[in-house]
Amino acid sequence: MNHTNGNCLYAHSGGVSAALNATAAGAIKAAQRSESIHDMLVPEYGLHGILNGEFYSTKDLDQAALDQMYCTPSSIFGTSRFKLPDPRVDQEPYIQILEVFKTYNIRSLLYHGGGDSQDTTNKFSQFFKMVDYPIQCIGLPKTIDNDLMVTDHCPGYGSTAKYIATSTLEAALDTKAMSRSSTKVFILEVMGRNAGWIAAASALARCDATSAPHLILVPERKKSADNILAGISLQLDKEGYCVIVVSEGFQLTDTISSDDSDTCSFGHKRLGGIGLELANLIQSSLKVKTRSANADYLQRAVGHCASAIDLDIAYHIGQRAVQCINDGLYDKMLIVKHLGYLPLKWKIETCPIDWVANHEKHLPDFFISDNGHDITPAFCEYALSLVQGEVKPMRKNSIPAYFSKHHLQKVQIEEHQL
Amino acid sequence: MNHTNGNCLYAHSGGVSAALNATAAGAIKAAQRSESIHDMLVPEYGLHGILNGEFYSTKDLDQAALDQMYCTPSSIFGTSRFKLPDPRVDQEPYIQILEVFKTYNIRSLLYHGGGDSQDTTNKFSQFFKMVDYPIQCIGLPKTIDNDLMVTDHCPGYGSTAKYIATSTLEAALDTKAMSRSSTKVFILEVMGRNAGWIAAASALARCDATSAPHLILVPERKKSADNILAGISLQLDKEGYCVIVVSEGFQLTDTISSDDSDTCSFGHKRLGGIGLELANLIQSSLKVKTRSANADYLQRAVGHCASAIDLDIAYHIGQRAVQCINDGLYDKMLIVKHLGYLPLKWKIETCPIDWVANHEKHLPDFFISDNGHDITPAFCEYALSLVQGEVKPMRKNSIPAYFSKHHLQKVQIEEHQL
Numbered sequence: 001m002n003h004t005n006g007n008c009l010y011a012h013s014g015g016v017s018a019a020l021n022a023t024a025a026g027a028i029k030a031a032q033r034s035e036s037i038h039d040m041l042v043p044e045y046g047l048h049g050i051l052n053g054e055f056y057s058t059k060d061l062d063q064a065a066l067d068q069m070y071c072t073p074s075s076i077f078g079t080s081r082f083k084l085p086d087p088r089v090d091q092e093p094y095i096q097i098l099e100v101f102k103t104y105n106i107r108s109l110l111y112h113g114g115g116d117s118q119d120t121t122n123k124f125s126q127f128f129k130m131v132d133y134p135i136q137c138i139g140l141p142k143t144i145d146n147d148l149m150v151t152d153h154c155p156g157y158g159s160t161a162k163y164i165a166t167s168t169l170e171a172a173l174d175t176k177a178m179s180r181s182s183t184k185v186f187i188l189e190v191m192g193r194n195a196g197w198i199a200a201a202s203a204l205a206r207c208d209a210t211s212a213p214h215l216i217l218v219p220e221r222k223k224s225a226d227n228i229l230a231g232i233s234l235q236l237d238k239e240g241y242c243v244i245v246v247s248e249g250f251q252l253t254d255t256i257s258s259d260d261s262d263t264c265s266f267g268h269k270r271l272g273g274i275g276l277e278l279a280n281l282i283q284s285s286l287k288v289k290t291r292s293a294n295a296d297y298l299q300r301a302v303g304h305c306a307s308a309i310d311l312d313i314a315y316h317i318g319q320r321a322v323q324c325i326n327d328g329l330y331d332k333m334l335i336v337k338h339l340g341y342l343p344l345k346w347k348i349e350t351c352p353i354d355w356v357a358n359h360e361k362h363l364p365d366f367f368i369s370d371n372g373h374d375i376t377p378a379f380c381e382y383a384l385s386l387v388q389g390e391v392k393p394m395r396k397n398s399i400p401a402y403f404s405k406h407h408l409q410k411v412q413i414e415e416h417q418l
Numbered sequence: 419m420n421h422t423n424g425n426c427l428y429a430h431s432g433g434v435s436a437a438l439n440a441t442a443a444g445a446i447k448a449a450q451r452s453e454s455i456h457d458m459l460v461p462e463y464g465l466h467g468i469l470n471g472e473f474y475s476t477k478d479l480d481q482a483a484l485d486q487m488y489c490t491p492s493s494i495f496g497t498s499r500f501k502l503p504d505p506r507v508d509q510e511p512y513i514q515i516l517e518v519f520k521t522y523n524i525r526s527l528l529y530h531g532g533g534d535s536q537d538t539t540n541k542f543s544q545f546f547k548m549v550d551y552p553i554q555c556i557g558l559p560k561t562i563d564n565d566l567m568v569t570d571h572c573p574g575y576g577s578t579a580k581y582i583a584t585s586t587l588e589a590a591l592d593t594k595a596m597s598r599s600s601t602k603v604f605i606l607e608v609m610g611r612n613a614g615w616i617a618a619a620s621a622l623a624r625c626d627a628t629s630a631p632h633l634i635l636v637p638e639r640k641k642s643a644d645n646i647l648a649g650i651s652l653q654l655d656k657e658g659y660c661v662i663v664v665s666e667g668f669q670l671t672d673t674i675s676s677d678d679s680d681t682c683s684f685g686h687k688r689l690g691g692i693g694l695e696l697a698n699l700i701q702s703s704l705k706v707k708t709r710s711a712n713a714d715y716l717q718r719a720v721g722h723c724a725s726a727i728d729l730d731i732a733y734h735i736g737q738r739a740v741q742c743i744n745d746g747l748y749d750k751m752l753i754v755k756h757l758g759y760l761p762l763k764w765k766i767e768t769c770p771i772d773w774v775a776n777h778e779k780h781l782p783d784f785f786i787s788d789n790g791h792d793i794t795p796a797f798c799e800y801a802l803s804l805v806q807g808e809v810k811p812m813r814k815n816s817i818p819a820y821f822s823k824h825h826l827q828k829v830q831i832e833e834h835q836l
Contacts, residue, residue, distance in 0.1 A: 012595075015596070016591075016595050016596065045595075045597075045598040045599070046598075046599075047599075048598045048599060072627075073588055073591060073592075074588070074591035074592045074594070074595045075595040077595075078594070078595050078596075078597075078598060079595050079596060080596075080599040080600075081596070081599045082599055162816065162817070165817050166722050166818060167716050169817065169818060169820070170491055170492070170716070170719040170720060170722065170818075171714075171715040171716055171719065173434075173490075173491060173492035173719050173820065174434050174491075174492045174715045174718050174719040175715060176496070177430075177434050177463075177492045177493040177494075177495075177496050177497050177719075178433070178434065178496075178497060178498075178499070179463075179496075180463040180464075180466045180496060180498055181463070181464075181465075181466060181498040181499045181500050182498075182499045183715075186714075186715055188716075204815075204817055205817070207814065207817070207819065207820070207822075208819075208820075208822035208824060209490075209820045209821065209822040209823075276694075291714055291715060292712070292714065293712055293713060293714035293715055293716050294710070294711055294712045294714075295711060295716065296589075296604075296709055296710065296711035296712075297588075297589040297592045297593060297601075297604055297709060297711055298585050298588070298589055298606075298711050298713065298716070300592050301588040301589065301591050301592040301595075302588060303588055304584050304588065304723060305722060307816070384815050384816075387815075387816050387817065388815075388816045389816060390813075390816065395808075396625065397622075397802050397805075397806070398580070398725070398802075398805050398806045398807060398808070399580070399583050399584065399587065399622055399623070399625070399805065400584060400587060400588075401625065401626075402587070402591065402625070402626075402627045403627065404625075404626035405627075406626060
């Protein structure tokens with residue numbers, strides 16, 4: 001083959017999900033078939049590996065490895081949260097990166113991340129134009145937060161939505177069964193600093209067996225403590241138990257924010273979140289036993305609870321990104337467009353990167369109920385479409401057997417030097 | 419059929435698990451086939467329903483219902499945490515219960531719960547003997563805490579062990595992938611006030627893809643903050659990330675216990691646990707980004723992550739309990755004996771109830787490593803034997819479709835009166 005475009009760099013950036021490696025598998029498979037790509041190089045720990053020229057070669061990975069990669073959550077290669085400076089102000093890291101790119105003959109870049117990460121893709125593109133280094137820059141969407149603009153959803157969100165719905169359902173059955181003589185209120189705190197997409201997905205738990213969740217508290221709607229307590233009392237009167245799902249970024253109008261006096265007995269600053277604050281408030285005010293869980297990192301790399309359609313779309317994002325390289329496109333962001341729900345009809349399109357970079361998409365008003373602590377049937381139709389189907393990871397001794405980067409080959413510089 | 423023994427009461431008591439309803443399904447199926455039982459009655463909310471004569475009839479449940487019940491976590495019927503007084507001191511509630519038992523012609527009792535609950539079974543038996551009411555009392559084991567004496571494991575523990583191992587593995591992959599530029603230490607707080615069985619199960623997460631968990635902190639071993647911090651520093655130097663699993667009942671030797679000044683800004687008593695305390699300690703002392711999750715009620719009703727062998731044994735416990743009734747046994751507790759590991763060889767035996775009541779089984783010394791923050795290969799062989807096989811719950815729209823008690827029939831008194 002004549003690999004006209006040298007090597008392609010595919011990098012992870014920002015937080016992980018269950019679908020990140022499915023996209024990697026799709027991109028690697030397509031790169032292995034591409035006539036314009038010699039090797040798809042993946043940096044160790046994202047931007048960290050780019051700065052230091054630490055890459056994995058993927059051209060020799062076989063189908064069995066890619067199949068295992070597809071089902072493995074988190075990022076096999078590692079990712080990063082570095083923020084690059086504006087290349088018009090500070091070019092130092094970019095000059096370092098340029099040398100690495102030249103050394104490794106990198107002629108195309110697939111940058112896979114959320115809103116902040118696509119700002120980085122954009123900066124790369126700007127810098128390489130300034131120094132006349134010809135390179136195709138393509139952005140790939142992901143984030144469990146589902147808060148990217150333009151795309152109708154973000155790969156990774158469907159799996160986290162499925163996990164949150166399942167966990168809410170099971171914790172609700174627990175709370176309900178115990179409610180006569182033990183815990184009456186259960187609170188689940190989930191991720192989402194500025195957007196309530198993850199908390200909203202808990203509504204999919206509602207079924208014959210439970211009416212939970214009874215309050216869904218999202219950053220898009222502040223509420224007073226009194227208003228929340230009234231809602232809980234109403235539900236306790238009705239069914240004797242109450243399940244609340246709250247975004248980490250939800251705020252009370254009568255703020256109980258942490259201040260410097262908010263330290264533990266060792267004198268250290270406390271880390272506790274809104275779920276715990278609400279539990280304290282409810283237990284003290286309503287005198288009912290209240291418990292809270294904080295899902296934290298249990299909710300991102302949810303391979304054992306992944307959504308089949310989520311991983312399928314993620315895989316095709318990877319394949320399409322390589323197609324963009326093959327087609328000679330520059331400075332594009334891949335997005336998913338929805339054409340119908342239940343079942344989901346979808347297609348992958350492209351848009352300019354700067355449409356997506358640095359913006360956040362909040363829950364639109366028509367997805368939030370008038371009372372401000374519930375979501376609408378329209379949201380359920382949307383979210384239910386994204387959680388369809390199960391994925392069975394390989395298992396060893398009945399525990400998931402995920403892909404290990406020990407199986408990957410680090411690139412030797414000599415091979416790739418021009 | 420000649421139902422010589424009238425009705426059999428089967429009741430849930432104490433906390434829930436993924437395997438509680440599997441035992442119910444086994445007991446109900448056997449009762450339907452038993453010549454000595456007319457109907458297996460199940461109280462709503464355990465002792466609460468017993469005191470108030472609120473029972474579900476199960477004689478007409480068909481196989482499809484029992485199949486769905488088998489896979490449904492928590493307690494379909496509801497459970498309770500009431501503690502009965504010593505019948506030699508206070509007979510009031512017992513007299514109320516006796517009237518209910520006579521009204522409903524209850525001639526055998528299967529009481530399904532942990533150590534405290536078997537104390538209740540024992541009290542029932544004592545009282546009924548005192549008043550010459552002939553009734554067979556049989557105790558059935560369950561508790562995710564795995565802390566019952568005599569039995570080699572408790573049904574429900576295997577599923578929670580599988581959930582904790584899977585969650586630790588996935589959160590570890592998350593932490594590892596982000597560790598170069600974000601969180602370096604992750605803490606998972608799990609249940610276990612006096613025994614570390616659940617935390618210990620996290621060791622099953624270790625595999626090719628991660629060496630986590632790196633510290634397992636259990637109530638059986640107090641440790642100093644300095645000792646823990648040294649262990650974390652060592653692991654950070656080695657691999658750049660550290661995952662800790664801690665039992666809620668773990669204690670530091672240099673205690674950071676809550677006191678009355680430990681309130682939030684609303685003046686309410688704080689509810690935060692040891693995971694959060696450790697996170698505060700680590701972040702302040704080692705200056706590394708630390709996050710913590712509290713699994714709380716996410717770890718009990720883990721139907722989506724249930725262990726096949728756990729539910730299978732639970733089902734057979736139910737069947738065997740009815741066999742005890744058929745065989746005319748009195749005052750027995752069912753226990754599981756292990757005859758071999760990987761694969762597990764097991765049988766169900768009986769012992770006197772008072773061998774089990776009010777005792778707690780801690781992790782034995784040979785399951786805990788010399789350093790006090792890890793477990794031994796012998797424990798892994800034991801626990802791995804209990805997590806084998808997956809259970810697929812029915813699904814509706816790809817979310818688990820669990821059994822709802824709306825499908826159950828409440829008992830009409832007339833039918834069952836003598």
